[in-house]
Amino acid sequence: MGLNPKLTLEDIARMSGVSRSTVSRVINQQPNVSEPVRQRVMDVIHQTGFHPNLAARSLASQRSYIIGLVIPRSVQNLFSDPYIPLLTQGIAQTCNQNNHTLALFLFNTEEDEYKLLPRIRRPGLVDGLIALSTHADDELLTQLRQGDIPYVITGRPMNLPDASYVDVDNLYGAFLAVRHLIHIGYRHIGTITGPLKTTTGMDRLEGYKKALFESFIEYDPRLIVEGDFTQSGGYYAALKILPHQPDAIFIASDYMVLGAIQAFQENGLTVPDDIAVVGFDDLPISSQMSPSLTTIRQPIRPLGAKLVETLLDIIDNGSQPPRRVIFGTELVIRESCGAHQKMVFQGDG
Amino acid sequence: MGLNPKLTLEDIARMSGVSRSTVSRVINQQPNVSEPVRQRVMDVIHQTGFHPNLAARSLASQRSYIIGLVIPRSVQNLFSDPYIPLLTQGIAQTCNQNNHTLALFLFNTEEDEYKLLPRIRRPGLVDGLIALSTHADDELLTQLRQGDIPYVITGRPMNLPDASYVDVDNLYGAFLAVRHLIHIGYRHIGTITGPLKTTTGMDRLEGYKKALFESFIEYDPRLIVEGDFTQSGGYYAALKILPHQPDAIFIASDYMVLGAIQAFQENGLTVPDDIAVVGFDDLPISSQMSPSLTTIRQPIRPLGAKLVETLLDIIDNGSQPPRRVIFGTELVIRESCGAHQKMVFQGDG
DNA sequence: TAAGCTTGTGGGAGCGCTCCCAATTCTTGC
DNA sequence: GCAAGAATTGGGAGCGCTCCCACAAGCTTA
Known part of the structure; x- marks a missing residue:
């Protein structure tokens, strides 16, 4: 298994008594090599620890991999x-x-x-x-x-x-999140969005609106605050939204939730008792935090x-x-939405 | 500026009336090219948007960059x-x-x-x-x-x-952190270490011990809990250390602090009033969290x-x-160590 | 048994560079 | 005005592969 330094295809060819082309065929698993020859070449390759030079391959094949x-x-x-x-x-x-x-x-x-x-x-x-x-x-x-x-x-x-x-499916994911909050019984639902210059931010906001619309809930523009997907962005957006007293909030990324929850705590609000939260992403932390986070899982x-x-x-x-x-996305129900306390209702389509 | 697809050195050479070698010299900023020729070649390169092929260069120069x-x-x-x-x-x-x-x-x-x-x-x-x-x-x-x-x-x-x-300098950094806690007045100081199979984990523990030793504080093995540099590791390590009632704690990474603080909160402890915290790393979040984190800054x-x-x-x-x-590392004093409340003392060598 | 396949194998050409050395031009000093 | 040297420039060889085509076997089929 020793790595002889400068081995080339030609060397391997000589050592196994075949031509450079045949060795190349063996290495690239091309057809038209007889089994005994293939075996013999493979043996030499393993013994020498040979690896073809990638720069040469790139140059010849016009692919760098x-x-x-x-x-x-x-x-x-x-x-x-x-x-x-x-x-x-x-x-x-x-x-x-x-x-x-x-x-x-x-x-x-x-x-x-x-x-x-x-x-x-x-x-x-x-x-x-x-x-x-x-x-x-x-x-x-x-x-x-x-x-x-x-x-x-x-x-x-x-x-x-x-x-x-x-x-x-950002739109439908956000829709699921907000519909879930509505089903539980919240009516004054806010949202911290992603950057509205991005399709992700826009789509999740659309989903939010669609869920409200479907349930004939008039939406309050003051409850929509633009965030930027950062933790501190979540924090400041939360501070901005709190005066308008939402009873629940859909936050367009779990990472922003971290900042938002800190803002809630500083204002003496407990999640989910004083304010329910649903996030988006389902990061590894989301299940570990306390309260654990109800969120939209996306398969990252x-x-x-x-x-x-x-x-x-x-x-x-x-x-x-x-x-x-x-x-597709999936609603993961945990503690932060208050579903378990608030009502018997659990599943969601 | 159009990207003609398959231009080569040879093409550029022909277009500027010199040889392939000279073009190569111009591109690689080698000496021995007269100024007018260099100019002429450069012009052609810019006009054509030529870039030398990296695979070919790697093969010839035996460097891939x-x-x-x-x-x-x-x-x-x-x-x-x-x-x-x-x-x-x-x-x-x-x-x-x-x-x-x-x-x-x-x-x-x-x-x-x-x-x-x-x-x-x-x-x-x-x-x-x-x-x-x-x-x-x-x-x-x-x-x-x-x-x-x-x-x-x-x-x-x-x-x-x-x-x-x-x-x-992990050892000295940890030493600074713990000495700071001692200076403020804490005596029952615990630590959540990194993985003790790593030199980083070991060195930071050594620094902790050294600071205690220097101040003639007997160290209590129950106040030393091994963590793993993850957030949940910090959480569980904190739960393990809390029964032994440290008044301050040095946590070997800011990221573990996040988990630990959660454990403190669940146990009704406030930072820094009930327990002082110093971290290590000085991540961007560390200055933003509340309370802001006293920590050892390393130049990542x-x-x-x-x-x-x-x-x-x-x-x-x-x-x-x-x-x-x-x-080198640097002690960054913020809120979590309680220095500002507890005493007039501020600076630290 | 010869002509036609299929399968396996070898070697030349070439990918587009760099590096070296030879050839050319330009200086410079006496 | 010319040799000696320095500064430029050109072209061949080669980096280590892949790809194509030529050729050698073995195997059908009539």
Whole structure:
């Protein structure tokens, strides 16, 4: 198993008494190699610990087997939200399973946008890109579209009519959350939204409105406060909404809930007795916190997996027609909504 | 600025009336190119939007300009701790600044350890690796040592005598934290440690002990509870320590503080009135939570930057002698230690 | 038994760079 | 005005693969 330093295909070929081409066929699991030859070559490969040189393979095959994950500057502050690491995990894992390498491109400064993007688009670096969707006016996505690199986007993008994306059903998820609160008996329901420049933020707000509308509850604009998916954003949004005395609140991300609950506590309010809360995401902490959080579960890791699979499909088969995958969401009832205390009612369609 | 698809050095050479070699020299900013020629070539490059093919460059130069970040399975659960994303940011940013690409290798399953590592070590993929240090018996690091790939480790590793690493002064940081608590007047000081299989966990415990020793305070083993750097680990460790009624507690990571504070609240204890808390890390949330957290600040992003710089140094100049960089830490006094209420004393050396 | 398949194998060409050395041009000193 | 040297420039070789085509066997089929 020793790693002889500079072994090449040619070396392995010589050592196993065949040609370079045959060794290549064995390594790439191509057909048209007889079983005894395949065995012999495999033995030599294992004995020598040989691995083909990736740069050479990339050059010859015009594929690098590298997938890039692009995290725009506008979601940088969100990097502390467990959502992104979780998604990254799903993506990384699926890359590994498909024998691809994951390259991470974080845009920190505005300068990066000019410097990094051309670098990413260099030929011979990545086969394709996964981009986190951002607000409408993000330069990044429009630049992507102009390039010739295959890409998918997490979350429905705003102004890219024929982009491929993977998303969750934000509208219906939010709808489930708010309908649940209504079923329990709350009527003065507020919401802390995501950034309303993003489709995610907008869709979840739509779901909120739809649930109220369906139950003929007039909605009070003062009970709708825009957040930004950060913890401190949740905190300040909560402070802003409290004077209008909601009896329940739908918060568009679990991470914002953390900040909001702190605001409630400082104002002497207990969850769920004084104010009921339903979140969105179902992060690992959400079940551990106290009170445990009623929330909308979205399948974050599977989403990451699907992103990779979709991208590989596009790389192999072209970007047309655009792929669109929407994952379902699920209401997870725990303590923070007060369902258990307030009434017998439990399940939800 | 249009991206003509398949431009090569040769094309640029023809278009600017020079040879391939000269274009290469211009692109790589090598000397021995006359100013007018350089100008002419640069103009053509800008007009055409040409970027050299990275796979070809890697093959010819035997450098990929890719750096791998290896996150072992044993720190996977920590991915929700903002520490790792923050570190990753520092690393990514510095990679960009040095025109390197960051590849992310997350080990999710045990299987990955066997499958992924050989892939990482393939020639032509990465120039070097940054590995998060883990507990002593982690297979990963010893495997790294056997390889021929340059690497650095975050945090002093346990059984790698001549590995290069970048770390913070955990011992002195913890010492500062506990000495501060002693200065304020606390005497029954507990600690929730990190995993004691890691040097980080051990060093911070040593610092705790050293501060007590220096003040002739006998330490009570029941006040030392091992945590695991996770939020829920902090919660359970706190529950375990509370019966022994510490008046102050040093918690070895801010993220564990989050869990611990929840345990305190459930037991009706207020911070800092009933129990004083000092953390470690100084995460972004630490200043925002309520009460704001007194903690030991470690320079996470600079640490990431130094990791990259050290690795590049090793790649260029060889791994001997091993590089060792230790960053200093700093006590940040806020509300959770009760210093402001309890006494006039403020500063701390 | 010859002609036509199918299956297995080998080697040339080429992917697009870098690096080295040879060739050319420009300086400079005496 | 010319040799010696420095500064430029060009082109060949090669990095280690993949891909294509040619060729060698073995196997049908008439």
